[in-house]
Amino acid sequence: MIRIQSLTFRYEDSKVDALHDINLTIPDGSFLGIIGPAGAGKTTIAQCISGIIPHAVRGDFYGSVVIDGLDSADTPLTDLSRLVGTVFQDVERQIIFPVVEDELLYGLENFGVPREKIEERMTFALTHTGITSLRHRTISSLSGGQRQKVAIASLIALQPKILILDEPTGELDPGSSRKIFALLQELNRTYGITVVVIEQKIMLLCEFAKRLAVMDQGRIIREGSVREVLGNISRLEEIGVNCPRVARFSSLLGEQIRQEISVCVNVEEAEREARRVMG
Amino acid sequence: MIRVENVSYSYSSGATTVTDLSFHIQAGEFVAILGENGAGKTTTVKLIDGLLRPTKGRVLINGSDTARSRVSERAKQVGFLFQNPDRQICRNTVREEIAFGLRAVWGKKEEARIKARTQEMLDIFSFSGDEEVFALSKGQRQQVALASTLAVKPSVLILDEPTTGLDYRECTHIMNFIRDLNETEGTTVVMVCHDMEVVLDYAKRALVMAGGRLIADGSVHQIFRNVPVMEKASLLPPQIVQLAVRLGGEFSEADEAGELAELIAKKRKGG
Amino acid sequence: MTDVFQYTPGDSVLHRMNPVTKIFLTFCICMAAFLTDHLSVLIFLLFLDLMLGVIAGIPRKAFSIFRGLAKISLFLFALQALFVRRGNPVFWIITDEGLRTAGTVVLRLLVVCLPFALILAVTQVSDIANSMVQVLHVPYAYAFTLALTIRFIPLFMEEMSGIMEAQAARGIEFDTKNILKKFGLLLPLCAPLLISSMRQTGATATAARVRGFSLRTADSGYKKYGFGLVDLCAAVLSIALIAGAAWIR
Numbered sequence: 001m002i003r004i005q006s007l008t009f010r011y012e013d014s015k016v017d018a019l020h021d022i023n024l025t026i027p028d029g030s031f032l033g034i035i036g037p038a039g040a041g042k043t044t045i046a047q048c049i050s051g052i053i054p055h056a057v058r059g060d061f062y063g064s065v066v067i068d069g070l071d072s073a074d075t076p077l078t079d080l081s082r083l084v085g086t087v088f089q090d091v092e093r094q095i096i097f098p099v100v101e102d103e104l105l106y107g108l109e110n111f112g113v114p115r116e117k118i119e120e121r122m123t124f125a126l127t128h129t130g131i132t133s134l135r136h137r138t139i140s141s142l143s144g145g146q147r148q149k150v151a152i153a154s155l156i157a158l159q160p161k162i163l164i165l166d167e168p169t170g171e172l173d174p175g176s177s178r179k180i181f182a183l184l185q186e187l188n189r190t191y192g193i194t195v196v197v198i199e200q201k202i203m204l205l206c207e208f209a210k211r212l213a214v215m216d217q218g219r220i221i222r223e224g225s226v227r228e229v230l231g232n233i234s235r236l237e238e239i240g241v242n243c244p245r246v247a248r249f250s251s252l253l254g255e256q257i258r259q260e261i262s263v264c265v266n267v268e269e270a271e272r273e274a275r276r277v278m279g
Numbered sequence: 280m281i282r283v284e285n286v287s288y289s290y291s292s293g294a295t296t297v298t299d300l301s302f303h304i305q306a307g308e309f310v311a312i313l314g315e316n317g318a319g320k321t322t323t324v325k326l327i328d329g330l331l332r333p334t335k336g337r338v339l340i341n342g343s344d345t346a347r348s349r350v351s352e353r354a355k356q357v358g359f360l361f362q363n364p365d366r367q368i369c370r371n372t373v374r375e376e377i378a379f380g381l382r383a384v385w386g387k388k389e390e391a392r393i394k395a396r397t398q399e400m401l402d403i404f405s406f407s408g409d410e411e412v413f414a415l416s417k418g419q420r421q422q423v424a425l426a427s428t429l430a431v432k433p434s435v436l437i438l439d440e441p442t443t444g445l446d447y448r449e450c451t452h453i454m455n456f457i458r459d460l461n462e463t464e465g466t467t468v469v470m471v472c473h474d475m476e477v478v479l480d481y482a483k484r485a486l487v488m489a490g491g492r493l494i495a496d497g498s499v500h501q502i503f504r505n506v507p508v509m510e511k512a513s514l515l516p517p518q519i520v521q522l523a524v525r526l527g528g529e530f531s532e533a534d535e536a537g538e539l540a541e542l543i544a545k546k547r548k549g550g
Numbered sequence: 551m552t553d554v555f556q557y558t559p560g561d562s563v564l565h566r567m568n569p570v571t572k573i574f575l576t577f578c579i580c581m582a583a584f585l586t587d588h589l590s591v592l593i594f595l596l597f598l599d600l601m602l603g604v605i606a607g608i609p610r611k612a613f614s615i616f617r618g619l620a621k622i623s624l625f626l627f628a629l630q631a632l633f634v635r636r637g638n639p640v641f642w643i644i645t646d647e648g649l650r651t652a653g654t655v656v657l658r659l660l661v662v663c664l665p666f667a668l669i670l671a672v673t674q675v676s677d678i679a680n681s682m683v684q685v686l687h688v689p690y691a692y693a694f695t696l697a698l699t700i701r702f703i704p705l706f707m708e709e710m711s712g713i714m715e716a717q718a719a720r721g722i723e724f725d726t727k728n729i730l731k732k733f734g735l736l737l738p739l740c741a742p743l744l745i746s747s748m749r750q751t752g753a754t755a756t757a758a759r760v761r762g763f764s765l766r767t768a769d770s771g772y773k774k775y776g777f778g779l780v781d782l783c784a785a786v787l788s789i790a791l792i793a794g795a796a797w798i799r
Contacts, residue, residue, distance in 0.1 A: 037446040038416045056756050081760040093750045094757040098557055098701055102676040109770040110762030118772050138557060140704065143316060154761070170444055171362075173316045173473050175513040200446060203518070240448030245476065245518040249536040256544035267521045274526055274543050330715055354721030365746060366709075366716040369739050384721040413745065428720060 002026040002049055002162065002194070007063035009044060009053060018044040020218040022063070028161070031188045031195045033205035033226075036215035037240035042198045043089065045215070046166050048072070049196060051080035068161065082111065085155030087148070087165040094151050100134050100142075103150055107158045125157035129183060145176030152183065162194040163187065169201060177201060181208040202242045206230070206265040214241060230263050246270040253277065280306040280467055281327060281435065286336035288322055297322050297491045300336070306434070307465040309458070311472050311482035311499065315513045319491040320471040324437050327469065328357050340435070354384050358433035362440040364417070364424035373423050374401065374408035380427040400426045418449030425453060429460070436460070438470040442477055450474075454481050475517045479503065479534060487512050500534060556704055557674050563780055564606040564672045569681040571781040572673060576665040578788035582795035583661040589650070591798055592657040595791075599664040606672045615667045616660070623656040630655055675700045681775040683768050690766050698754065706747060713739055 007022040019041045026032055034042050047053040054061040055077040065072040068083055088094045097103045104125060108118050126132045129149045139147060148168055155163060163184070169177035185208050187193045199205055205212060205226065212229040214222040216239045222229050230236070233243040233251050246264045250273055254261035257277060264270040281304040289296040297319040304310055312320045325331040326338055329345035338345045340356065361367055370376040377400050381393045401408045404426045412423055421441065428436070436457065442450040458481050460466045472478050478485065478499060485502040487495040487509075495508040502508060503516040504524060515521070523533040529546075533539040564572065583595055603612020630652030637647020679693035717739070718724040726732055 037448055038418050050760060052756055052760065056759060077759060078762050078765055081762060086757075086760055088753060088757060090750070090753060092705070093753040096698065096701070096754060096758055097674075097676045099674055099676070102674065105676075105772050106758075107761040109772050110766045112765065112770070115772065136559070138559070140556065145316070158761070167444070171440075173314075173513075174475070174515060175315055200444075237447075240446055242447035245536050246522060249519060249522065249540055252537050252540035253543060256540050257547060267518055267525065270518075270522050271525045274522070274539075277543060278546050325715075328719060330719060349723070349725045350718040351721050351723045351725055354719065357719075359716075359719035361712075361716050361719075363712070366713045367720060369713075369717070380720050383723075431721070 001028050001068060002196075003064075003066045004045075004048070005064050005066075007045075007048060007065060008060075009048065009062070010060045011044075012058040012060075014059070017218050018059075019048070022218075022220055024213065024220055024223065026194060026196060028194055029188070029192045031185065031208065031210045032197070032213060033209035033211070034196065034198045034213045034215060035200065035202060035205060035241055039217075040215040041218040042215055043166055044218075046086070046164050046196070046198055049162070049164050050084045050086040051075070051077050052086070055080075081160075082158070083160055084162045084164060085158060085160035087151050087155065087163070087168055089166040089170065091144075091148055091151045091168070095139050095147065095154075098138050098140065100131070100137055100139065100150050103139070104154050104157050107154055111158060121157045121159070125153040128156060128187065129153040143176070145172050145179060148172065148176075148180055149183070152180075156187065160193065162196065164196045166198045167200065168197065169199065169204065177204060184208065200242070203244050206244050206247075214239075226265055227263060230265060233263070280304055280308075280341060281469070282339040283323075283327065284336050284339070286326055286333040286338060288326055288331055288334050297326070297488075300326075300493050302486060302493060302496055304467060304469065306467055307461070308484060309461050309468045309470075309482050310484045310486060311470050311478040312486045312488060313472070313475075313478065313502075313512060313514060314488035318488040318512070320488055321439055322491075323488065324359075324439055324469060324471055328359050328437055329353060330359075351383075354380075354433070355431055356433055357435045357437060358428035358431070359437045360421075360425055360428050360439065360441050362443050364420040365413075367424045367427070368412050368420060371411055371413075372408065373406045373410045373412055373426075376412055376423055377401065377427045377430050381430050384431045396430055400430045416449075418445045418453075421445060421449070422453060425456070432464075433466070435467045435469065438468065438472075440471055440473060442472065442474060450477065457481070475503070475514065479517045479520065487514075489513075500532075504531075556671070558608050558611060558671050560607045560672065562605060562607045562672065564602065564668075566778075566780065567784060568685075568775050568777050568781045569673050569677045570685045570775065571777065571784050572669050573678070573682075575784050575788045576669055578791050579665050580662045582791040583658045585792065585795040586798060587654060588798055589653055589657065591795060592654065592661055595661045596657060596664070598791075599661060599668070602665065602668055606668060608668075608671055611671055612664070612668060615664060619660055619663055623659055626659065627652045627656045670700065677773070677775070680771045680773060684771055684775055687768060690768070694758070694763070698751075702747070702751070709743065709746070713743065 004022050004024045007019055008017055009019040010017045022045065034045065036042055044053065047057060048065050051072045054073055061073065067080060072080060095103055096106060104122050108121060113121060126135055129152055131146065131149050131153060134142065134146060142150065168180055172180065181204050184195050184197065188195045209226060211224065212226050213220050214229060214236065230243060230247045233247050236243055244265060246267055249270055250261050250264040261273060264273055283300050283302050286300045287298050300323060312323060314320050322331060326333055329350050332346050368376055370379050374397060378393055378397045381396055385393060404422050412420060441453060454477060457468060461468050470482060482499050485497065485499045486493055487502060489512045494511055495502055495505060503520045509516055519534060519536050519539060523530050523539055530539060530542055533542060579595060583592060586592065600612055600616065603609050631644055631648045634645060634648035634651050637645035640646050640649065675697040679697040682688040682693045683690050714724040722735060724732060724735060
């Protein structure tokens with residue numbers, strides 16, 4: 001469980017708060033998507049959850065972030081890392097070693113996983129990310145999607161309770177992006193890992209996330225189930241958040257026929273709604 | 280305008296290749312190149328600008344073979360906006376950055392003209408000029424790179440995933456600007472793009488690539504309705520197109536949410 | 551050239567050898583090269599270097615590294631030969647002593663540089679770092695820095711060529727054939743390149759931190775680096791090289 005209370009953070013040398021009075025509770029087993037325009041504070045909140053703020057980034061930190069009962073400000077970063085696995089925005093720079101196997105070993109070795117358990121953990125991580133065949137490959141020979149999976153596998157091997165990812169599909173094509181989200185969904189469903197993902201691709205969030213948080217100017221302006229959040233799309237479009245076209249369609253259709261229409265979050269729903277309207 | 284004739288390319292490592300590409304692009308077109316990562320899209324646009332030389336075949340821009348001239352000489356004619364604006368930007372302030380590109384193409388003697396054009400570009404993009412480039416957001420840096428590319432008034436603009444890492448507002452801002460340029464100045468636009476909604480909203484023609492080959496060439500409207508092609512390229516059509524096709528009949532040709540909602544409302548009244 | 555520092559997978563004797571032995575062998579070849587002044591010994595050592603490439607199963611790579619180094623060496627040779635004034639003139643201002651000195655310097659350079667490049671081609675950096683920590687008890691922070699540096703060389707080169715491409719596309723003459731001109735154009739780009747690589751190194755350091763960098767000890771390594779018969783042979787060969795070079799001198 002992640003509990004963020006009255007969190008305000010301002011980077012050193014900055015004149016404005018990157019995060020302002022954030023209150024957010026993320027229960028165990030959640031799949032939360034965070035969306036918002038550039039500069040809204042998405043990466044900052046991710047770093048607060050993983051403990052990089054306040055441990056590795058300077059600034060003024062007020063309020064608290066409590067992860068599984070541990071206050072992030074009083075807990076060493078390495079202890080937080082046992083609970084929270086972080087995938088950075090630039091995955092290329094996150095991968096430390098040139099070969100997949102070494103990348104997975106790194107965290108396992110450091111966290112003192114017993115020798116007899118290491119092979120088991122590696123196999124688990126490789127199998128569940130679907131990259132068993134890549135074990136001995138060099139990173140430079142992998143595609144962007146495969147590299148993303150290596151980064152995720154290296155964290156899964158450490159058996160974190162929470163995974164936080166900062167725009168994991170930024171440079172991927174639609175097919176590979178979906179595969180990454182399907183993988184996160186499986187980890188969430190099967191192993192109860194809490195997934196928090198920052199993402200611009202709203203359609204992926206609609207399909208895979210259970211809840212959405214919308215950020216703007218350092219604040220969380222809306223939080224709830226995907227359907228609740230997309231209920232008022234004009235407000236979202238105003239602050240510069242992309243909405244699924246079918247949601248826009250259902251809202252426009254409602255205006256056209258002067259009738260309340262429940263918001264559609266995918267094509268199937270939109271089709272059903274359209275057929276219902278036409279009788 | 281752009282003629283790609285039987286072009287093949289293989290990297291020395293033997294990695295990504297394109298095989299036997301042929302297509303023509305007329306002046307004033309807005310073309311999107313679609314396909315999975317590794318399908319050869321970036322290679323293709325680099326071949327068009329001559330950043331890569333074809334191993335076989337040739338590329339002609341306005342009738343001249345790109346292999347016969349240097350890339351830097353072509354900047355007047357062809358502007359190239361990369362996915363990562365930071366590789367393009369090399370000056371500290373926005374004003375210097377734009378002037379730097381102009382000086383390289385127009386020469387140092389044209390200082391007065393360069394100054395005027397720089398100011399013009401700053402106004403168009405609403406920059407004061409004194410902003411420090413590396414303190415700007417990625418979307419703003421992308422705009423600086425675009426301003427600098429467009430300053431020399433190229434007749435062809437190549438965009439390699441121009442909206443990656445931008446939020447919706449930044450993306451709309453940049454793409455609207457490019458559309459205006461295409462419509463008012465007749466600038467030819469060739470764009471590699473992963474976002475099918477952007478392709479639907481802005482491009483008119485689509486070239487679909489898979490495994491280094493061109494597998495389809497047609498209007499965006501038709502390509503998105505061509506199921507076998509979309510499947511072969513591992514692409515999903517935009518939501519509204521999917522919805523329109525599912526509803527079938529008089530709805531199947533709709534591309535926009537508003538258009539479709541209107542059609543349905545009309546049918547409800549009439550039916 | 552970008553793949554010079556990259557690992558080439560394989561199963562040769564050199565691949566299997568303990569990384570520490572490989573470093574020792576390299577070190578001894580260097581020592582031998584500096585101990586001797588005999589051209590014949592240096593040529594023998596150069597031959598040995600190239601043989602190592604063949605044994606490692608990467609003869610083509612070995613020769614391409616050799617060719618790359620040879621180009622630089624030729625330039626150095628010319629400089630040396632022109633500037634050494636001692637000895638008897640052979641023709642124009644070139645002396646026999648000059649030729650000899652130039653030859654020695656250049657051969658030495660080749661002999662010393664080649665094995666380093668070869669070792670990197672047949673050893674994963676993580677193995678170099680881990681074995682140095684395990685066997686030689688080098689502090690992990692140093693070994694890790696070394697490993698990271700080597701890992702980032704190809705990324706840095708890629709960034710560099712990406713920048714040159716982008717600059718050429720906007721009309722800066724990066725596609726010129728004149729190397730001096732290209733170098734002049736490159737200078738103003740150094741600042742942004744450095745800034746971006748600094749920022750990226752920071753990200754990598756944080757990534758290492760959240761995966762328990764500070765918890766690591768000399769015993770953390772999963773792979774153990776033992777010594778076998780191959781290592782013994784290589785060690786004997788290494789010592790023999792130094793002894794031989796010292797004796798012939």
